[in-house]
Amino acid sequence: MFATDSGRRARSRISTKSAAKSAPASKPASGKAASRRKPRLRLVPKAAELPLERGGLPPKIARFLATAEIPSPCLVVDVDIVAHNFEELARSLPAARIFYAVKANPADEIVSRLAGLGSAFDTASMGEIDLCLSHGVSPDRLSFGNTIKKERDIAEAYAKGVRMYAFDSAAELDKIARSAPGSKVYCRVLMECEGAEWPLSRKFGCEPDMAADLLVRAKELGLDAYGVSFHVGSQQTDLTQYDKALALSLSLFRTLEARGVNLRMVNMGGGFPSRYRTDVPSIAAYGAAIREALQRHFGDNQPDVIVEPGRGVVGDAGVIQAEVVLVSEKGGDDARRWVYLDAGKFHGLAETMDEAIKYRLLTSKDGGDTSPVVLAGPTCDSADILYEKTDYRLPSSLEAGDKVWILATGAYTTTYSAVAFNGFPPLASVCI
Ligand SMILES: Cc1ncc(COP(=O)(O)O)c(C=O)c1O
Numbered sequence: 001m002f003a004t005d006s007g008r009r010a011r012s013r014i015s016t017k018s019a020a021k022s023a024p025a026s027k028p029a030s031g032k033a034a035s036r037r038k039p040r041l042r043l044v045p046k047a048a049e050l051p052l053e054r055g056g057l058p059p060k061i062a063r064f065l066a067t068a069e070i071p072s073p074c075l076v077v078d079v080d081i082v083a084h085n086f087e088e089l090a091r092s093l094p095a096a097r098i099f100y101a102v103k104a105n106p107a108d109e110i111v112s113r114l115a116g117l118g119s120a121f122d123t124a125s126m127g128e129i130d131l132c133l134s135h136g137v138s139p140d141r142l143s144f145g146n147t148i149k150k151e152r153d154i155a156e157a158y159a160k161g162v163r164m165y166a167f168d169s170a171a172e173l174d175k176i177a178r179s180a181p182g183s184k185v186y187c188r189v190l191m192e193c194e195g196a197e198w199p200l201s202r203k204f205g206c207e208p209d210m211a212a213d214l215l216v217r218a219k220e221l222g223l224d225a226y227g228v229s230f231h232v233g234s235q236q237t238d239l240t241q242y243d244k245a246l247a248l249s250l251s252l253f254r255t256l257e258a259r260g261v262n263l264r265m266v267n268m269g270g271g272f273p274s275r276y277r278t279d280v281p282s283i284a285a286y287g288a289a290i291r292e293a294l295q296r297h298f299g300d301n302q303p304d305v306i307v308e309p310g311r312g313v314v315g316d317a318g319v320i321q322a323e324v325v326l327v328s329e330k331g332g333d334d335a336r337r338w339v340y341l342d343a344g345k346f347h348g349l350a351e352t353m354d355e356a357i358k359y360r361l362l363t364s365k366d367g368g369d370t371s372p373v374v375l376a377g378p379t380c381d382s383a384d385i386l387y388e389k390t391d392y393r394l395p396s397s398l399e400a401g402d403k404v405w406i407l408a409t410g411a412y413t414t415t416y417s418a419v420a421f422n423g424f425p426p427l428a429s430v431c432i
Contacts, residue, residue, distance in 0.1 A: 344377010
């Protein structure tokens with residue numbers, strides 16, 4: 001159930017108090033002492049259990065937190081929401097094959113639930129490939145989507161039956177040709193990633209002209225030049241970016257056709273959002289925009305379509321329960337309080353780098369006056385500041401020991417957590 005060693009150790013500390021014995025999560029505790037004993041949990045309305053509404057804790061997570069004792073900090077993931085998000089995306093893009101991006105959250109319960117729903121998996125390493133295989137996923141449902149792979153890992157993946165590989169360079173293509181002969185390959189193309197809150201540009205992909213040359217070479221090397229891939233950037237809320245990328249994909253299909261290579265697949269990566277502080281389009285809106293763009297550009301000759309969602313499937317399904325360690329002031333002109341949590345940049349909140357991802361926060365003191373804060377983690381590294389420039393306000397009465405819930409943290413948190421920086425254990429995680 002717990003995803004880290006410390007979490008596994010802590011598992012024995014989960015209380016089995018019956019729900020009947022404990023106060024309902026939605027019933028506010030009275031008085032300061034009571035609110036310390038049992039933090040108040042703000043719930044979304046029952047009717048909105050699925051899909052998740054903004055503004056509150058997912059009800060199943062709230063019910064769990066009201067009765068279970070867990071280490072702090074700890075990520076709690078509602079796997080039903082993961083399944084719901086997957087199914088909504090599948091309904092919105094019925095012609096696409098969904099390869100869940102394992103890197104977003106590789107918890108066993110998530111991989112196993114998605115495998116049962118028919119998902120395929122985008123993997124970045126042998127670790128992720130072995131994880132999926134251990135859940136009974138057949139290798140024809142795996143792609144080795146990292147463009148930077150050791151040749152011995154390519155050989156091992158091939159030996160285990162994986163037959164689809166990404167590349168964006170001549171040297172990587174040569175490795176695949178040598179160690180995974182005859183496999184399907186697709187070339188990742190550089191994207192600007194404009195509008196994305198977590199851009200994935202520059203490091204991945206090559207210029208379209210180079211992609212065309214490499215795909216011709218792939219065929220010469222005896223590989224199956226299957227198609228092209230792009231990623232419009234993670235947390236991409238500008239839906240026109242998919243249209244741009246599909247226009248580019250079509251032009252590559254045409255160029256390659258003229259050079260004797262028939263591409264058949266477009267891999268659109270991820271970009272599907274979680275709900276952080278600003279509103280985002282619905283998954284249905286993404287589906288409609290992508291379907292229209294595919295129709296506009298490819299008409300009756302639709303390619304095989306792959307999407308690789310990570311954040312959009314697991315992000316909203318998770319909440320980190322953290323605790324205030326210290327509230328202090330610095331003196332001088334800046335009157336803001338510094339609120340130090342037991343979860344920081346090194347406990348899974350790495351995407352607060354440059355304050356890129358702006359999480360929604362709830363606290364056990366919500367409801368009264370608020371004032372501006374600088375929010376930081378507990379470690380001895382001055383980079384461990386979550387938000388200093390972004391306007392965050394927290395209850396003026398907040399003090400050490402109070403609970404803070406960091407919403408929509410199901411994606412890119414456990415895997416980004418340091419293993420022991422400053423002797424703190426990695427972020428614990430539990431799937432419910
Ligand atoms: C190749 C690839 N596919 C898919 C994803 C998932 O992207 P997202 O979380 O935006 O859905 C990533 C994210 O890093 C990626 O690198």
